[in-house]
Amino acid sequence: MSSSTHRVQLLRAPEAGPRSGTAALALARALGIPRADAALLLSAAPRVLPRGLPLDAAQRLLETLRAAGADGSVLEAPASGSRCAEHPSLEDEGPCEICGARICAVCVLARGARRCGTCEGRLARSRRFQRLRVAVLLTGLCVALIWGFSVQRQRDARTTWTRPLRVAVVLLGEDDPAAQVLRDGMPRLEAWFAREHLRYRPEGLKQPVQFQVFGPVRPEAPLPWPEDSSSGWLARLSYARTLQGALAPLDATVDLEPRAYDARLYVVVESGTSGTFAEGVGATGGELGLVRARVQGEDATLALTALAHELLHCLGATDKYDAQGHAMLPQGLVAPELAPVLPQQQAEVMVGEVPLEAAAGRLPNSLDELAVGPHTAAEVRWAAQ
Ligand SMILES: [Zn+2]
Ligand SMILES: [Zn+2]
Ligand SMILES: [Zn+2]
Incomplete structure (x- = not known):
């Protein structure tokens, strides 16, 4: 008789209680396994216990298990090798x-x-x-x-208007008379913002916008301008990143800490003899504006208009001119309540021209002819929407 050809077939687990502990201990000894493993095997009845035993050992084990309330039998089974x-x-x-x-x-x-x-x-x-x-x-x-x-x-x-807005203006280009004209014009633009703000908020801030001028500084390479304003958000995002990358070294050069400002406007100033022009890009609701402006003689009106326009873009204002560049009615008007509504006396800042008749207007001659219309005022939360 082989010494390991018998096995205990467990048909019913022992009853819970102190005797089940005795059963687990006996099984652990007989099988050569930890007591916890033996208890696991007992709880998984019915099953044939996985170790061959000599017949007498198998019978003794079964007796102990029966005494603990379990039931089973001894089987003769071929020994397994593995x-x-x-x-x-x-x-x-x-x-x-x-x-x-x-x-x-x-x-x-x-x-x-x-x-x-x-x-x-x-x-x-x-x-x-x-x-x-x-x-x-x-x-x-x-x-x-x-x-x-x-x-x-x-x-x-920035548009709760409980504190002055801090705006950095970085002049790009040569330190020539044009840059000086623009620099001299900044206090007038501050005064313009104060005047327009108080029109909508008589109890408002005496100085809603504070400009700090940096530069002029010469960019290493021409600044990137957006290819097409109608391109998708991905192109705009990638443009914004390109622009940020181009502006960072300029900030460092003029010692500008971007986080210290609510918005930054970068102005490419050109002096020219053939008229003035201004154009710009500003991210609606963003903090960056880019303006290219030509200053002729002492007149910086267009450049200042462009700065105000781009800053207001940053604060959430939208353009209010049509495809031909003329005021949209009525949102592009400073005084939509006039009767007749045209001609207007002032240019809405998000349009840039004084509407004279349908599809016709002229550039403002001074900041006195530039104003914030009710639509823009609502967009930047000077007035209730
Ligand atoms: Zn194992
Ligand atoms: Zn494995
Ligand atoms: Zn615009």
Whole structure:
């Protein structure tokens, strides 16, 4: 008779209670496994216990188990050759589903899956890593959201008009008379903002906008201008990044700390003899404006108009001219209540010309002929929407 051809077939687990502890201890001794593993095997009845025993040992074990309320029998069964890699005293129950290593009933019961200890550990580590990665991603997302909200709040705070807006004006180009004319014009533009602000808010700030002039500074390369204002948001985003990249070294040169300002306007000043012109780009609701202006003689009206226009874009104002560049009615009018509505006396700042008759206007001669219309005033929250 072979010494290991008998096995205990467990049909019913012992009853819970102190005697089940005795049963687990006896099983642990007989099978050569930890007591916790033995308890696991007992709880998984019915099953054939995974170790061949000499007949007398098998019978003694069954008696002890019966005394604890379990039931079963002793079977004669051929000995199995292969053992569990982790529990060398137990016979294997087939391969690990991942690596093929030999595993036993205790392995399967303990993990609730046909996996060996090595593979289980690896899986647990990768699950932990996965959770960590998700946590890191979520944290990043939260930081980005909070950052986005705080930028938006800072931008919104600019149009509560409870404190003066700080605006940096960076002159680009030569330190020539044109730059000086523009520099001299800045206090007049501050006064213009104060005058227009008080028209809508009689109790408002005496000085709603403060300009600080930097430069002139010469850019290493010409500044990038947007190709087409109607291009998609991706092109605009990529343009904004290109522009930021081009402006950063200029900020450093003139010692400008961008975060210290609510908005920054960069002005390419050109002096010319053939008339004046101004054009600009400003991101609606952003903090950057770019203006190219020609100054002739002492007259900086158009350049100052362009600066006001781009700054108001930054504060949320929209253009109010049509495809031909004339005022849209009525939102492009300073005094839409006039009857007849045309001609107007002043140019709306988001249009840039004084409407004279349908589809015709003229440039303002001075800042006295430039004003903020009710639509723009509502957009920048000077007036109720
Ligand atoms: Zn494995
Ligand atoms: Zn095992
Ligand atoms: Zn515009």
